[in-house]
Amino acid sequence: MIAEHPVIQILIPLLGAPLCVLTGRGVLAYWLALACSLASLFVATRLLATVMATGPIVYELGGWAAPWGIEYRIGPLNSFVLLLVALLGAMVMLAAKKSVESEIPGDRRHFFYAAMLLCQTGLLGITITGDAFNVFVFLEIAALSSYVLIAMGHQRRALYASYQYLIMGTIGSTFILISIGLLYQMTGTLNMADLAARLPAVGDTRTVLVSFAFFMVGVSLKMALFPLHMWLPNAYTYAPSIVSAFLASTATKVAVYVMIRFLFSIYGPAFAFDRIGVSQILGSLALVGIVIMSAAAIFQNNVKRLLAYSSVAQIGYIVLGISFASENGLTGGIVHLFNHGLMKGALFLVVAAVVYRVGSSDLNAFRGLGRAMPVTMFLFVLGGLGMIGVPLTVGFISKWYLILAAIETGHWLAVALVLLSSLLAVIYVWRVVEFAYFQPRDRDSDPVGEAPLSMLVPTAILVLATIVFGINTEWTVGVARAAAVFLLGGHA
Amino acid sequence: MSEQFGLFNYWVVITLMMTGFYIVIARQNLVKKLIGLNIFQTSVFLLFITMGKVRGGTAPILDKTIEIYSNPLPHVLILTAIVVGLATTALGLAIVVRIDHVYETIEEEEIHDIERGIKR
Numbered sequence: 001m002i003a004e005h006p007v008i009q010i011l012i013p014l015l016g017a018p019l020c021v022l023t024g025r026g027v028l029a030y031w032l033a034l035a036c037s038l039a040s041l042f043v044a045t046r047l048l049a050t051v052m053a054t055g056p057i058v059y060e061l062g063g064w065a066a067p068w069g070i071e072y073r074i075g076p077l078n079s080f081v082l083l084l085v086a087l088l089g090a091m092v093m094l095a096a097k098k099s100v101e102s103e104i105p106g107d108r109r110h111f112f113y114a115a116m117l118l119c120q121t122g123l124l125g126i127t128i129t130g131d132a133f134n135v136f137v138f139l140e141i142a143a144l145s146s147y148v149l150i151a152m153g154h155q156r157r158a159l160y161a162s163y164q165y166l167i168m169g170t171i172g173s174t175f176i177l178i179s180i181g182l183l184y185q186m187t188g189t190l191n192m193a194d195l196a197a198r199l200p201a202v203g204d205t206r207t208v209l210v211s212f213a214f215f216m217v218g219v220s221l222k223m224a225l226f227p228l229h230m231w232l233p234n235a236y237t238y239a240p241s242i243v244s245a246f247l248a249s250t251a252t253k254v255a256v257y258v259m260i261r262f263l264f265s266i267y268g269p270a271f272a273f274d275r276i277g278v279s280q281i282l283g284s285l286a287l288v289g290i291v292i293m294s295a296a297a298i299f300q301n302n303v304k305r306l307l308a309y310s311s312v313a314q315i316g317y318i319v320l321g322i323s324f325a326s327e328n329g330l331t332g333g334i335v336h337l338f339n340h341g342l343m344k345g346a347l348f349l350v351v352a353a354v355v356y357r358v359g360s361s362d363l364n365a366f367r368g369l370g371r372a373m374p375v376t377m378f379l380f381v382l383g384g385l386g387m388i389g390v391p392l393t394v395g396f397i398s399k400w401y402l403i404l405a406a407i408e409t410g411h412w413l414a415v416a417l418v419l420l421s422s423l424l425a426v427i428y429v430w431r432v433v434e435f436a437y438f439q440p441r442d443r444d445s446d447p448v449g450e451a452p453l454s455m456l457v458p459t460a461i462l463v464l465a466t467i468v469f470g471i472n473t474e475w476t477v478g479v480a481r482a483a484a485v486f487l488l489g490g491h492a
Numbered sequence: 493m494s495e496q497f498g499l500f501n502y503w504v505v506i507t508l509m510m511t512g513f514y515i516v517i518a519r520q521n522l523v524k525k526l527i528g529l530n531i532f533q534t535s536v537f538l539l540f541i542t543m544g545k546v547r548g549g550t551a552p553i554l555d556k557t558i559e560i561y562s563n564p565l566p567h568v569l570i571l572t573a574i575v576v577g578l579a580t581t582a583l584g585l586a587i588v589v590r591i592d593h594v595y596e597t598i599e600e601e602e603i604h605d606i607e608r609g610i611k612r
Contacts, residue, residue, distance in 0.1 A: 133569055140576045144583060151587055156594040160603055163587045167516060170529055170580050177573060178536055184566070185543045 005050075006059035006072040009043045009082065010125050012036050013089075017117040020110050029110035030097050033117055037086070037093040040120065044086035048079040052479065058130075066130070067191035073130030077334065077483035081127045081257045084341045085250045089120045091345060091458040092246040098452050099352045103154055103240045112152060116246065118145040123254045132180045132266070133190045135258060136173060139222070142254070143169045146247055150239040161234035168221055168231040175218025176258075182211035183266075195266050203271050212276065215262055223255030225282075225319055226289025229312040236308035241352030241361070244304055248311050249345035253337050256318050260334070263322070264487040273325045283323035287417050290316035294424035298431065303351050304361040306428055307344065310387060313421060314340045317402060320414065324405045330484035332401030335476050339386070339394035339469065346383040346462035350376055353451035353459065366432060368441030372448040375456055377436045379463045384429035386466045389422050393470040397477065501542040508535035522591065522598040526584045533577045540566040540573070 016036035020029040051057060051074055059072040074082070093116070104112050122142025126135055147169070151162035184190055186207050187198040202208055217228075224232040232252075236244045263272045272278045290313050297309035318340070321333025351361050353376050358365045370377045382393075389395035399418060406414040441448070450456075469476045508531055515528025544566035552561040592598050595606055 133572075137572060137576070140580075144576075144579055147583055147587070151590070157607065159587055159591045159594065160607075163522060163584065163591065166580065166584050166587065167525060167529060171513075171516065171532070174533055174536055178539065181536065181540050181543065181566075188563075 003059075005043050005047055006057060006074060006128060007061065009040060009047065009086075009128060010121060012040045012043065013117040013121040013124065017114040017121065020114040020117060023110060025106060025110060027097075029113045030100070033096075033113035034090075034093050036117055037090040037120065040124070041083075041086040041090040044079070044082045044124075047074060048083050048479070051076055051079040052482070067189050067194040070129065070131040070134050071191065072128045073193065074128060075483070076479055076486055077257070077260065078127045080334065080338060080479050080483060081254065082124060084253060084338050085120065085123045085127060088246060088249045088341055088345045088462075089116075091462055092242055092249075092349070094458040095245075095349050095352065095455045096242045098454055099242050099356050100240070102356055103242075104152055108152065112149070112240075115145045115148045115152075116243075118142075119149060119246070119251075123250055126254050127257060130192045131190050132183065132192055132195060136177050136180060139173050139176065139258075142251065143173060143222075146243075146251060149243040149247070150235050152243070153238040153240050155238050157234070158238035161231075161238045165231045165235045168228075172218045172221030175214045175221070179211040179213075179215035179218065182207050182214070186211075192261070192266055196268060199267065199271070203275070209276075212267060212272070216259075216278070219255060219259045219262070220285075223252045223259065223315055223319075224312055225315060226285055226293060226312060229289070229293070229315075232312055233305050233308040236311070237302055237305040237361075241304075241348070241355045244308075245345055245348035245352055248307065248348050249341040252311065252315055253318075253341050256315065256322075256333075256337055259319075260322060260330075260487065269325055269488065279323045279325060282319050283411070283414070286316040286320040286323060287414060289313060290320070290421045291417055291424070294421045294428070297428040298424060300428075301363050302361055303354075303363060303366065303432055304348070306363075306432070307347055307351065310425070310428060311340075311344060313425075314344070314387075317398065317418070320418070321398075321402050321405065324409055324411075325488075326405050326408060327481070327484050327488060328401050328408060329405030330487060331477060331481045332398055332405055334483050335394075335401060335480040336398030338476060338480070339398050339466065342394060342462050342466050342469070343383050343386040346459050346466065347380060347387070349455065349459040349462065350380040350383065353455045356455065357448050357451060363431065363435050366435040367439045368436070369448065370433075370437035372441065373450050376451045376459075379456075379459050380436070381433060382463045383466065384433065386470070387429055388425045391470075392467065394466045394476070395470075397470055397473050401477075501538065505535045505539045505542065508532075508538065520600040522588045522600065523585070526581060526588070529584070530577065530581055533573070533580075537570045537573060537577075540570040 013036050016032060020032050023029045023032060057074040061070045100109060100112060119142055122138045125138030129135055147162050147166045150165060151159055183195060186202045187195055189195055221228045236248055293309050293313035297306050300306035300309060318333045318336050321329045355361050386393035386395040389399040403415050403418055512528045512532030512535060516525050519525050519528060544563040546560055546562045549560040549562040550558055552564045588598055595603050
């Protein structure tokens, strides 16, 4: 049975989506989507366990041998990202029922759940596949469903935010398509392992250089690397709260994964880092992004928007780690990719709970919530401590490895800026805490109760995970290090 | 001269790509932006199809008399990309229809003005 797991991973949400539509209005669609997400999480856990125990899994779709057929190739890096996507998909879905009932009209809920499952399909597919063109197809599945999900936000600005994302996202993925086309033109193959073997022979041609340029710009648009992040704050602010939680914790992370995969296991570190010198560009963009976006987050009056800007900054940390191209740097980047997914998922779920109870994600709506929703706000504080990078949280672990890598390579400026941005994170987390704990609620506002248990439990699981993995780092860092060693060795 | 002519398709690809890209960036009208996006994507379709052509090659039919044939794979790939492009355009237009419903305009500037609370 385990032999078929790679394809089952994709089939579960892919087949779940049309079934959700067929169930029609009613709660059945929700339970179906939840069942699919949990099943998908189970498969992802099994895959990671198998990869860590016995090494990479290769699965040939339809029994066609690569490079003619499409192959799924699962190593330590993708199984780790698969687990992140499946875990967040399941946790967000657990919390979704009440929030979706209050934000999405009844006649659209089954379509909503179908789009959520399709988005999961896309993200899981990008991660699992070992075929460059397949990456593009799954990229578009994920992107198209996320445009739909964002457009379902109840404010009218959601429509315009979704349109902007559609334009930017399509340009990004078309750039990636051009780059894949040019690679195919030079090598005659689309299989990633095959591409890696054939590229060095033609690495000096202009076609490959152009394809590299198109790829980097396209993927940077997709992952909202500063300064190509313009679509992100609006999209995350106006999307339904549950969608913000899911996309913020997975979508950009998967795009970062695509960049790591192409940089290290297609173009190869020798081409990307030694010949092109992509380190300097990525490193400086990441550092500028970390500082400016952390600072921008401080001035936001909407908590969703505040978290969105902080997300762009956090992408900067991950990219910074990658740009060092050293074992510690990559380990830090990959572990932060996972850790940030957990933290942002938890924080956005808290905001979803507040929107459910109070009806707004405005900072003013958080007044006095420390008293009215003590558990929810406590979870926010714990998640916020992770964003700052306080010891005993996962945020500390990622920053520890990033700083270690920066010191190793003598990038003292990077060390200083990472520490500075942690202080900026203190300020923006504090702003929310100040409103929640030190400002009274308006007297004439309705009394607010604690968030429903169905939303508290998944949030608490994620927050608990950020603390458990912050104290016992053996497992996450172990997997990330295995992935880093694997990548630097030039493997998938 | 024949060298230039041999690259004719690629020049068309670049022209279309830049035309489409310019329209996406420069136009204010949301429908026109989508048309620009379409032209941009079409140029990529042409790029793929062109690279599949082998000079003097025929259709890929298994026959003893045929020695050189064109590569059919890019065509198949681009069939997928066309479907993706179609879905993007359809979704984009659907969103524009909804935008027109709630804002009663599809001009970017006017939407910004409405959001800033400026009356026209």
